Amino acid sequence: KTASVLAGLIGAGIQLSRTPALHEREGDAQGIRYLYRLIDLDQLKLDTNALPDLLSAAERMGFTGLNITFPAKQAIIPLLDELSDEARGIGAVNTVVLKDGKRVGHNTDALGFAEGFRRGLPGVAIGRVVQMGGGGAGAAVAHALLAEGVEQLSVFEVEPARAQGLVDSLNERFGQGRAVVGRDLATAMAEADGLVNTTPVGMAKLPGAPLPVELLRPALWVAEIIYFPLETELLRHARALGCRTLDGGTMAVFQAVKAFELFTGVQADAERMQEHFLGM
Ligand code: SKM
CATH class of the missing domain: 3.40.50.720 (NAD(P)-binding Rossmann-like Domain)
Structure with a gap:
């Protein structure tokens, strides 16, 4: 079982993101030492030109993986070694697993939206x-x-x-x-x-x-x-x-469920993560 996880979210204007708390609380519940940092391009006064530096830095600092959000989901692709079939088909990456010197891009947004759509509409x-x-x-x-x-x-x-x-x-x-x-x-x-x-x-x-x-x-x-x-x-x-309406909450939770599993190799408890989200 994964002993500890260091993860982060790269994007612009992400201070209100619920993703760090979703991952850390699920880590707590599973006895995994889990730290999830925000790497906010706006706060750092950077743009997507900084992605190569940020990726190398994360690798050097021992990050397990990164989530990638607006405006970097496509700009990140040329910097990766491999893509999942899903990410390649979609042409966008929101999850990067850093392992054994390799950067592997995934997309958990599609699955997250589909799950929300099925449940909510x-x-x-x-x-x-x-x-x-x-x-x-x-x-x-x-x-x-x-x-x-x-x-x-x-x-x-x-x-x-x-x-x-x-x-x-x-x-x-x-x-x-x-x-x-x-x-x-x-x-x-x-x-x-x-x-x-x-x-x-x-x-x-x-x-x-x-x-x-x-x-x-x-x-x-x-x-x-x-x-x-x-x-x-x-x-x-x-x-x-x-x-009839569907808000963005379920997608937010289920993209995190799948990313948690990619980072840790351990199954997440989706219902528990959903409850945490609703309680935030
Ligand atoms: O794809 C997700 C990303 O993993 C996290 C996120 C957020 O925390 O705001 C939004 C989406 O882009």
């Missing part, structure tokens, strides 16, 4: 779905949605090249036509069964809604991956209309 219609955002987290969510059986996903993303790249990789993996680059948001929303936000708009540090809330309707389900705050402006409007 059982039985919803999955014909057409609109996704806002196609960045690192968005790629994982899009792969999870198509794997869950969504027939057609429209991806709206401010960077056109990034949207096209994601759509191409989705269609390659799931079949031509399953994903399209979104162009006319009002029409796509009028035809959609569900909406997922994967942009950072709505986070405590970036308040607002990722689309005009007038486009929401009661029959639409609305999923969010942001979890601070747990109720974003988008979810607040959707709930006021009576939409």
Whole structure:
């Protein structure tokens, strides 16, 4: 059994992250000495150009592994030795295991979103779905949605090249036509069964809604991956209309469950981690 774990999260503006507490408390419960540090690019006044230095430093300091969040989930990839099939398919990494001088990238976000979707929105219609955002987290969510059986996903993303790249990789993996680059948001929303936000708009540090809330309707389900705050402006409007909704909490917990297992080699107690999260 793992004697001790030293882990960290690299990202920008991550001071409110619940991930350190989730890992450390599960470590406590399992008798594993566990320390999980925040490596906040904003606080350090660094950007993704510092990733090579930070990775080497973590290796030299004996880190077991790292989680990677916005804006580094794609920039980290060229610095890694190996990728899991999942991470390669998605094209984004949120978990890096450092072992025997090797850096192995994984993606636990897709699994985390899928678990939340199954638990939180059982039985919803999955014909057409609109996704806002196609960045690192968005790629994982899009792969999870198509794997869950969504027939057609429209991806709206401010960077056109990034949207096209994601759509191409989705269609390659799931079949031509399953994903399209979104162009006319009002029409796509009028035809959609569900909406997922994967942009950072709505986070405590970036308040607002990722689309005009007038486009929401009661029959639409609305999923969010942001979890601070747990109720974003988008979810607040959707709930006021009576939409079925999913907040970002379950994804936050289940990405941590899987990352804990990758870092420790020991199974995590998902229900206990969920309880800890709800008590925070
Ligand atoms: O993928 C996760 C990451 O592992 C941790 C995190 C956080 O603590 O805010 C967010 C997601 O990007």
